[in-house]
Amino acid sequence: MPYKKPxxxxxxxxxxxxxxxxxxxxLVDHLETSEHFRTRVINYFGEYQTRPKSDVEVREPYVRGLGRLPLGLGRHLVSRQRNRMLEHGMRDADLIIMPDDWGVTFTAAFDIARRRNIPICCVVHIDLxxxxxxPGRRQPWTKEQTLACYRKADLIICVSGGIRERLARDLPDRADHIIAIQNGVDLARIDRLAAEPLPEGTALPDLPCFTALGRLVWQKGFDLLIEAHARLLAQGAERHAIAIIGEGPDRAALQAKATALGVADTVHFLGYVENPFPxxxxxxxxxxxxxxxxxxxxTTExxxxxxxxxxxxxxxxPAEILDHGRYGALVPVEDPQALAAAMQDHLAHPETLRRKAAASFRDRQRLSAEYCxxxxxxxxxxxxxxxxxMRVEENAKLFPVVVPLPEPHVEGQP
Known part of the structure; x- marks a missing residue:
């Protein structure tokens, strides 16, 4: 009988x-094109800002946009549609990977998997x-409810060692089922994209320009960056600019802050950029x-x-990505003065961070999607x-040996 991929x-x-x-x-694209697995994605709101690059099967709802309906009606319709999609989409699965821990959907997927005896691997992207x-979080879902689901998982993969250690303290009886695998990036792709011209309509100022990327929300601390930038200029530092790439609900407030601090002319909000690497x-x-x-x-990119x-x-x-300062500068959280000092150090003595950046580039296989x-x-x-x-001990020959992580470059060695 021919081998059927799980x-x-x-x-x-x-x-x-x-x-x-x-x-x-x-990850889905990689698993779909590998020799060892097939994949299916259930997009249960049917909303697309991006898509898989491979020919992976995608299940989507018959009716999209239900999550934006008024709360009572929307919740009822979303619940019925979601449960139907999960039941049909998961019924022949050999393994479930749960990258979300989003409320009742998380519970519904666990219930279906347990009824059908399907193992679950949870991926934890952020500290609970x-x-x-x-601030501003309105979802009626608690950390304790999330942990109750995690206790039932066959494997939990955290995207950093710090999250893994914190979650293991919350779930000491499941600590041996919790591991850390850092996310990786496609090195060849970002090299190719970085070599392209600046996006059409994007003009960077003729000044040293720091960039920052991310959704414009409180978590990302762009207000702290703007304050650090304003402090630097007020202290007579070399004139420089900030380019913030991304969109989000805090854009107007951040623009107002830049205006209030007198730096609106040197803080540039570029919005969403398809290719930010140039x-x-x-x-x-x-x-x-x-x-x-x-x-x-x-930060990885x-x-x-x-x-x-x-x-x-x-x-x-960040401390793991930068190897606790080996590959970049680290400053305390919520401290715009410390952030300003690090930026000033770089403006005055750029060779220090450039040396660390060169070391990071030499050792960048640690950040590769291949390794991840x-x-x-x-x-x-x-x-x-x-x-x-399928069990690993019965099918070991089907799976590759983990890519060995290169030894870090040692200063002074070729």
Whole structure:
């Protein structure tokens, strides 16, 4: 009988443009084109800002946009449609990967999987304490409810070691089922995109320009970056600019802050940019000013490009990406003066961060999608699949050896 590749089903809320979704779709594309798995994605709101690049099967609702209906009616219709999609989409799956921990959908997927004896792998993209304490969060869902679902998972993959350690403290009886696999980036792709001309209509100022990327929300701390920039100029530092790439609900408030601080002419809001890499490659450096993260994609991309990076030591991710200062500058969270000092140091003595950026570029295989995906395949191969049809010890020959991580470059060696 010919070998039939196991089917992995991935329920997702929507295909939005954020780091967690992009990392999930990259993983799905890899698994779909691998020799070992088939994949199916359930996009249960049917909303698209991006799509998988491969020919992966995508299940979507018959009626889109229900999540934007008035709360009572919308919730009822979404619940019925979502449950039907999950039941049909998961019924022949051998393994479920859950990249979302979004409320009742999370519970519904777990209930269906348990009824059908389908193992579940959860992927945790952000620390739960930070997630559930963020200002403006209205979802009636708690950390305790999320942890109750995680306790039932066969494997939990966290995108950083910090998240893994924190979650293991919350679930000590499941600690041996929790591992860390950092997200990776397609190095060849970002090299190719960085070599392209600046996006049409984008003009960078003729000044040293720091860039920052992300959704314009409180979590990303762009207000702290604008304040640090204003302090620097007020202290007589070299004239420079800030380019913020991204959209979000806080845009008007951030623009108002820049105006109030007198720096509206040197803070440039570029909006969503399809290819930000030419801007990054031409900038003085990347600044990550976040209050909390999981494993920030933009910081990873900046390090992979070999540009100077300044980041807060927020929980979690940046300190791991920068190897605790080996590959960039780290400053305390919620401290615009410390952020300003790091930016001033770079303007005055750029060779320090450029040296660290060059070291990051030499060692960038640690950030590669190839390394990340090989670790995922090895981890998923260890899960007994539905009805015991595959176990890693019975099918070890089907799975590649994990890509070895190169030894870090040592200063002074060729």
């Amino acid at each position: 089917l992995i089903c991935v329920p997702m809320r929507a295909f939005s443009r954020n780091g967690g979704v992009l990392a999930t779709l990259d 304490d930070n997630k559930f304490s963020a 801007i990054l490659a031409r900038s003085a450096g990347l600044v990550t000013s976040s209050r909390f993260e999981g494993f920030p994609l933009s 900046g390090c992979a490009l070999g540009i100077p990076v300044i980041s807060t030591t927020c929980n979690y991710g 995906h090989a670790r995922y395949e090895a981890a998923l191969a260890g899960i007994p699949l539905r009805n015991g049809r």
